[in-house]
Amino acid sequence: MKNPLRDLMLKINVTLSMAAFSVSANAQEALDERITGDGGWVDQLTAVGILVLAAAFLAGVGSVSYGIWYYMKKSDNPQEQDAGGKALKWILGGSALTVVPVFIGIFALTLGGDGDAVNSANDQLNNFSQ
Helix, strand or coil: CCCHHHHHHHHHHHHHHHHHHHHHHHHHHHHHHHHHCCCCHHHHHHHHHHHHHHHHHHHHHHHHHHHHHHHHHHCCCCCCCCHHHHHHHHHHHHHHHHHHHHHHHHHHHHHHCCHHHHHHHHHHHHHHHC
């Protein structure tokens, strides 16, 4: 003999499970769009990364300039015996800050690729084969 209450409970369980799965799928799509979509987290992190690299470049230029200025001002002073060493530290540190963004940019293009460069290469290859 069939138990109608058991059948009803099974139908309710299946209905609730399907509703939960559909809500979960919609939430997953929304999260995916929030992370990788236009203006998503990845775009925001990319913008912050570019801003940090620009600040590092400017700090590097400023450090190199300060190192050169420091050496020019203090090298003739007999009380400042280590002016060359201090100036060299500023210049080397600033040049490292200046060069790091270039290496990161080359590294990103090598690993991630540039869509425009790839499309341009494909167009040139297609033009060559025709």
